[in-house]
Amino acid sequence: MNAATMTDAGLDLSGWMRQPLAEVEQALSRWVGAGAPVQLGEAMRYAVLDGGKRLRPLLVLAACEAVGGLREAAVRAACAVELIHAYSLVHDDMPCMDNDVLRRGKPTVHVQFGEAGALLAGDALQALAFELIAPADDEQAQIPAAMQARLCSLLARAAGARGMAGGQAIDLASVGLQLSEDQLRQMHRLKTGALLEGSVLMGAACGPADETARTALAAYGAALGLAFQVVDDILDVVADSATLGKTAGKDAANDKPTYVALMGLDGARAYADRLAGEAHAALARCGLADTRALAALADQVIRRSH
Template sequence: MSAGLSDNTAFVAWRVRQQEHVEQALSNWVLADAPAGLGLVMRYAVLDGGKRLRPLLALAACEAVQGDPAVAMRAACAVELIHAYSLVHDDMPCMDNDVLRRGKPTVHVKYGEAQALLAGDALQALAFELLVPDDGSVPAALSARLCRQLAVAAGASGMAGGQAVDLASVGVALDQKALEGMHRLKTGALLQASVMMGASTAALDAAVLRQLSTYGACIGLAFQVVDDILDVTTDSATLGKTAGKDAAADKPTFVSLMGLESAQAYADEVLDQAHQALSASALPHTDTLHALADWVGRRAS
């Protein structure tokens, strides 16, 4: 790994500051005035919780390429809205049937399944609305590119497809290649898209984009490996969600496949690859992206 930038005071200050900016932007864009209380459900699903890793990756990538920060904030919030909608739907009884998310009752537990379903639908729509503002602040070609990146990452070739594989894999002994393939879609695609959408706010050559894409893919895979580790080593109060649920549901995980120590070593290996890709990009402002990789590997929830 890199030289421990995730412990650096400057990075912590950057992270807290950007988390606050993202929270404020989300609060400004996810309004409470949707009909029949839907806005309140949407705000409950999005605000006051989560690490905001996806927005942070988008904003840090924008900084690395010296792109447009205002467009990057729209991209950051759009990705977070897609992530939030996916959590609302994944937690419902028809899928993971979970009751705890970000330390509070899941949306369907608090507001009912119908409102949860509608809130997820509305959050997904709002994500794309943010990328196509009617004030001309985002060039049309860039809006189209960002929308396509997000749609591919969220749809059948990305997150939704990965979730379908996940549901079909309960009780199935997947090998490492199949497990990685599932999580590159379910979790990794949106994390990778976060990086690439932030990078899209500047004009870059293909070689740099390839290295950033590799970085994003490695972050996505490492995040899931660490998530599997935390699922068996950390309690629900710390996680903010139900611990041990993968094992209870007989889902294949990196820990069940490799064992705890080997899974941790594999997470470290993948994060090393992320750092190497950043170094190979030769971009001059990648310290924050390096620090985010370290943070992914060392997080406790």
């Protein structure tokens, strides 16, 4: 993620991001692979550490700040959602799925550790995500049980058949097909958008958000999630592999339906801008005192170069 100094939201985003990113990186380094057999632990750490935009953890922490929530719970939730994202990339890159060899500027996990090692690393990362937000009593985490349950529910829904995994299934079944705009939108709302929206809602669940705020934040997360995918489709066409840190042009090579294929470059760019406007409009009606970090992250999603 590019760290623009001042965004349209009136926030020094690079300054704001410094502390949450440091917290998340330190926590991930401490938790990922701890206690795992050596080879499995190495594969888990390889998949998670030293790379990634960390957009989902930033959304969790920004939403938590907006509702005045419990920081300890939000840091755990932020790490958990990043682990779900990382596991999905490990599995998505495997030969049985997208068969990619480059991720975050380095060989994919199955290239580095073999297919069985990658499969197990993804499985372990998924399980660890739920361990983090429902910690054992001996970890002395001061997170109310009802909050733990709500966070687990939100994460499971975002990651499962009604979210990311369901969207991935639609994606695999759609290779070579021409989808309508409604069908493409539904696929990406599940595949990409559900986890981004879930990140926002998990952050809100760490504090006392009322129904008005939760509804508006869900609308913000949905618009942002779809905008992220539209920009992803654009970058797959206009950026190179070195910039992206993953293989450029693979959607067209794999004959996958995309917003660029459906709308053209200019149409996709205009649609991304409209979605960013929807995200800002949702924040304007949420009734929370300070949503500048969330607004700045929406701006950054549209402007990103990788």
